[in-house]
Amino acid sequence: MKESFWGIFIVGIGILLIFFIYFFQSLTNTDEHNYALLKETAEAAMYDAVDLAAYHAGGDIKIIGDKFAESFLRRFADNANLSRTYKVEILDISEVPPKVSIRLSSSESTNLTGQVFTFDVSNTLDAILEEPY
Helix, strand or coil: CHHHHHHHHHHHHHHHHHHHHHHHHHHHHHHHHHHHHHHHHHHHHHHHCECHHHHHHHCCCCECHHHHHHHHHHHHHHHCCCCCCEEEEEEEEECCCCEEEEEEEEEEEEEECCEEEEEEEEEEEEEECCCCC
8 A cells, every 4th residue: 555655746746847847948939039039129120220321321330220120120020929029128229339129028828726836938139240351
């Protein structure tokens, strides 16, 4: 009888560990997805927002802030995971030299033992557009 309780205990611990592994894998995948999406979208939006008239006139590379914000949000909305709620904050846009700071927040939640646990995943990116030589 004592050995059967140990067997039940081991199986219960195994199921609990599988749950924790699944949850933290989901949390890690969310973080990696958000970071990659933020990085690629910011880079593409910065290239879209380059002021070509200023570049042709004097060779200066600068971006247009409104065009960057519009392009970033459009590209982000096209590629975002529709099952999550995101909060996008454009913290700073510097036109000369071209630099942006963006914060992306989302949350993951789970229901464990009748309580809802919520983890906030936040990624911040500071991007500078480099000048080709």
